Amino acid sequence: MKFRVAREVLSDAVAWTARSLPPRPSVPVLAGILLEVQGASLSVSGFDYEVSARAEVDVSSTEDGRTLVPGRLLAEIVRALPPHPVDVVAEGARLAISCGNARFSLPTLPVEDYPSLPSLPSTAGVVDSDAFAEAVGQVAVAAGRDDTLPMLTGVRLEIEDDRVTLAATDRYRLAVREFAWRPEVSGLSAAVLVPARTLADAAKTLTSGPEVVLSLSSGGAGEGILGLSGKDRQTTTRLLDAEFVKYRAIMPNESASHALLPVGAFTDAAKRVALVAERGTPLRCEFTPGQVTLRAGGTDDEGQAEERCDVEFDGDPLTIGFNPTFLLDGLASVHTERARMDFTSALKPAVLSGHEEPAEDGAPRPGSYRYLIMPVRLPG
Amino acid sequence: MQGMRSEASVLHLDLDAFFAAVEQRDKPSLRGRPVVVGGTGGRGVVSTASYEARAYGARSAMSTAEARRRCPPGTAFLGGRFAAYSVTSRVVMDLLRELSPLVEQVSVDEAYVDLAAGDHDLSVAGLTALARDLKERIHAATGGVRGSVGIGSSKTMTKIGSELDKPDGLLVVPAGSELDVLHPLPVRSLPGVGPATGDRLSAVGVRTVGDLHERSLTDLVALVGQAHGTGLFRLARALDDRPVVPDREAKSVSAERTYATDLTDLGRLQSEIRWLADRVVARLQKEGTAGRTVTLKFRRYDFTTLTRSQTLPQPVDDARTVTDVATRLLAGIDRTGGVRLLGVGVSALATYVQGDLFAPDEAPVVIDTEEDEEETPAPQSRSWHPGQDVAHAEMGSGWVWGSGLGRVTVRFEGPLTPPGPVRTYAVDDPALVPAEPPDWRGTEDQKSRS
Numbered sequence: 001m002k003f004r005v006a007r008e009v010l011s012d013a014v015a016w017t018a019r020s021l022p023p024r025p026s027v028p029v030l031a032g033i034l035l036e037v038q039g040a041s042l043s044v045s046g047f048d049y050e051v052s053a054r055a056e057v058d059v060s061s062t063e064d065g066r067t068l069v070p071g072r073l074l075a076e077i078v079r080a081l082p083p084h085p086v087d088v089v090a091e092g093a094r095l096a097i098s099c100g101n102a103r104f105s106l107p108t109l110p111v112e113d114y115p116s117l118p119s120l121p122s123t124a125g126v127v128d129s130d131a132f133a134e135a136v137g138q139v140a141v142a143a144g145r146d147d148t149l150p151m152l153t154g155v156r157l158e159i160e161d162d163r164v165t166l167a168a169t170d171r172y173r174l175a176v177r178e179f180a181w182r183p184e185v186s187g188l189s190a191a192v193l194v195p196a197r198t199l200a201d202a203a204k205t206l207t208s209g210p211e212v213v214l215s216l217s218s219g220g221a222g223e224g225i226l227g228l229s230g231k232d233r234q235t236t237t238r239l240l241d242a243e244f245v246k247y248r249a250i251m252p253n254e255s256a257s258h259a260l261l262p263v264g265a266f267t268d269a270a271k272r273v274a275l276v277a278e279r280g281t282p283l284r285c286e287f288t289p290g291q292v293t294l295r296a297g298g299t300d301d302e303g304q305a306e307e308r309c310d311v312e313f314d315g316d317p318l319t320i321g322f323n324p325t326f327l328l329d330g331l332a333s334v335h336t337e338r339a340r341m342d343f344t345s346a347l348k349p350a351v352l353s354g355h356e357e358p359a360e361d362g363a364p365r366p367g368s369y370r371y372l373i374m375p376v377r378l379p380g
Numbered sequence: 381m382q383g384m385r386s387e388a389s390v391l392h393l394d395l396d397a398f399f400a401a402v403e404q405r406d407k408p409s410l411r412g413r414p415v416v417v418g419g420t421g422g423r424g425v426v427s428t429a430s431y432e433a434r435a436y437g438a439r440s441a442m443s444t445a446e447a448r449r450r451c452p453p454g455t456a457f458l459g460g461r462f463a464a465y466s467v468t469s470r471v472v473m474d475l476l477r478e479l480s481p482l483v484e485q486v487s488v489d490e491a492y493v494d495l496a497a498g499d500h501d502l503s504v505a506g507l508t509a510l511a512r513d514l515k516e517r518i519h520a521a522t523g524g525v526r527g528s529v530g531i532g533s534s535k536t537m538t539k540i541g542s543e544l545d546k547p548d549g550l551l552v553v554p555a556g557s558e559l560d561v562l563h564p565l566p567v568r569s570l571p572g573v574g575p576a577t578g579d580r581l582s583a584v585g586v587r588t589v590g591d592l593h594e595r596s597l598t599d600l601v602a603l604v605g606q607a608h609g610t611g612l613f614r615l616a617r618a619l620d621d622r623p624v625v626p627d628r629e630a631k632s633v634s635a636e637r638t639y640a641t642d643l644t645d646l647g648r649l650q651s652e653i654r655w656l657a658d659r660v661v662a663r664l665q666k667e668g669t670a671g672r673t674v675t676l677k678f679r680r681y682d683f684t685t686l687t688r689s690q691t692l693p694q695p696v697d698d699a700r701t702v703t704d705v706a707t708r709l710l711a712g713i714d715r716t717g718g719v720r721l722l723g724v725g726v727s728a729l730a731t732y733v734q735g736d737l738f739a740p741d742e743a744p745v746v747i748d749t750e751e752d753e754e755e756t757p758a759p760q761s762r763s764w765h766p767g768q769d770v771a772h773a774e775m776g777s778g779w780v781w782g783s784g785l786g787r788v789t790v791r792f793e794g795p796l797t798p799p800g801p802v803r804t805y806a807v808d809d810p811a812l813v814p815a816e817p818p819d820w821r822g823t824e825d826q827k828s829r830s
Contacts, residue, residue: 377732
């Protein structure tokens with residue numbers, strides 16, 4: 001194996017692949033990055049049986065071949081190289097890297113022990129890469145991090161012909177986003193549960209091309225795989241084998257009152273007041289016509305804070321408490337100038353959604369986003 | 381090192397044999413006789429023994445079986461009537477709040493009062509008069525309950541003071557004379573000095589608080605450890621500046637049960653956990669609190685006791701979550717040999733509760749329906765416990781004297797009647813029903829009955 005490649009090209013590909021390397025590999029070879037040269041193409045791959053990542057870059061090669069090198073070390077070296085073309089040569093059981101005046105020689109791992117990466121399942125459809133990244137980011141924020149309930153660590157991905165719905169919840173909030181896509185065959189219907197962190201990571205890093213291709217094999221008993229391919233990069237993740245909650249049943253379908261919040265100003269106020277809200281203590285939001293008063297803290301041995309913010313509010317005055325993190329996560333995810341918040345009561349979930357300003361051509365922005373927050377029950 | 385107040389302005393009240401005193405008030409036939417209140421089952425423990433029963437050696441925390449051996453025939457062994465105790469306790473606590481806004485209730489029958497926060501004459505004569513008046517008013521308002529009062533410059537001094545002169549005691553320890561009172565006392569009379577510490581101290585010749593005073597801090601720490609040693613060093617010098625804190629908030633809520641026979645069946649253990657969790661949650665909800673830490677207490681057949689706990693990301697107050705967590709904790713415990721006691725507790729309390737999107741809608745915490753009927757180890761509807769308040773369609777109000785073999789014996793009397801007659805019924809006699817505690821302050825119904 002012998003090739004020459006631009007330093008930036010190599011470091012992007014290696015850094016992207018290295019992200020999915022397991023921090024504590026179950027077998028040593030899984031800590032490796034597999035380099036494969038075939039003609040003018042280099043593929044850079046990583047795999048830990050759950051997630052696979054594979055980036056392809058153009059190189060000028062004089063000798064095909066494949067070699068497995070310690071992944072993190074390779075990533076660190078490549079990132080630190082000077083801005084010159086990089087020459088990589090396999091020399092027996094070592095890999096030589098030279099760039100400018102720098103020379104490295106890395107030990108290699110037994111490439112014959114490396115598992116073969118899962119092949120991409122059959123294509124399900126195609127989605128705009130930026131829209132996909134936004135939607136996944138908006139939803140994954142609500143996923144749980146506690147592994148004891150695997151269902152809560154996933155993003156539910158539902159396909160119904162030309163609509164895709166993503167949903168995630170940690171049981172305190174629930175985020176749901178719909179968007180349009182182009183299914184490979186019309187009438188496609190599927191629902192799978194994808195590990196939230198992996199999906200969020202992948203979606204965010206697959207935006208270099210205009211589109212992302214989703215491929216799906218929903219074999220039972222933990223065999224299901226989701227594949228995502230963008231320009232020059234593809235990743236697969238094993239699906240979670242768990243039922244998702246019947247989240248549609250808890251979406252409120254009417255509201256007793258609602259507020260229109262200026263997202264920037266309200267977020268800044270909430271962040272300031274939340275400074276005194278110690279670990280999980282609630283942010284009180286007192287809505288009255290024309291304004292909301294935010295309060296936090298309050299007992300003698302805590303700090304106290306209060307801030308008023310002008311909002312549009314329609315309904316009977318309402319005092320509702322939220323975990324500040326949950327509220328701020330939602331505000332940061334609506335991606336509109338103003339957000340709408342619908343309330344049923346101080347004990348029922350509040351629904352945050354983007355408020356679409358009337359566009360000049362009157363066309364509604366495609367997609368929808370709803371973020372439910374279960375309030376904190378306030379004392380008294 | 382912080383010291384103490386320069387005046388005797390802390391009052392400690394400890395009601396004398398409180399549960400037994402309430403029983404004797406409500407059951408005239410028991411006045412002047414030994415009464416033991418506590419668990420009456422196979423493994424019951426004495427909560428309170430009347431002074432008549434104490435004369436025979438019955439003590440709190442002794443097993444009821446041991447108390448039965450010591451006390452003569454005719455001793456009344458009663459299960460508790462906590463509703464009655466709590467009504468009476470409230471009357472007493474209200475009297476204390478008339479003295480000062482700073483009342484720290486330690487338990488149903490014990491409280492501290494900060495007299496400095498009231499407008500009182502803090503001379504020895506003034507305090508003695510105040511205490512005497514308080515005791516009389518408690519006796520009158522409760523229909524006969526007596527209490528012991530200690531007044532001094534710190535919580536420790538007042539607690540020791542009320543203990544020294546029990547029952548019906550009154551001891552004012554003027555500021556400056558603390559050590560004169562303390563030093564002749566045996567070390568065991570200090571709070572926190574139990575048999576183990578007592579033995580260790582006695583082994584090095586420390587028998588009185590005075591002996592303790594002569595020991596250096598280094599000696600004491602070497603003997604009983606850092607925290608305890610420092611505590612003893614301060615106690616021997618009457619150094620205690622803990623404030624009287626009104627409405628001290630509960631730090632945890634728990635419930636536990638001891639079983640007459642060791643439990644081994646997993647299904648039964650799980651239903652017991654659910655039963656305990658329901659009770660804990662009912663109390664949490666009543667107080668409007670929730671907690672992040674769920675604890676399972678587990679005592680094996682051989683008395684080894686362990687606790688396991690899990691802290692959740694958010695405070696919870698729903699029975700399902702508490703049950704689930706406690707059941708998970710149980711799964712990690714070796715249950716071989718059986719379980720003698722189970723307890724479920726919730727701590728890290730907070731007054732706010734993060735709602736759960738998937739919780740059943742506003743689930744009221746009631747014991748679940750049919751399913752639980754079978755599994756709940758609660759007594760059957762027609763079982764009577766000794767001391768229980770009952771009412772009979774013809775005979776009026778009374779209390780359960782005893783039951784067994786399908787019969788229940790009732791004595792018909794109340795706090796305002798003379799000792800009354802005894803009748804026996806079938807346990808399922810429809811004319812006999814459980815009743816609320818009688819009102820010692822007098823109602824027409826009780827006065828008209830003979």
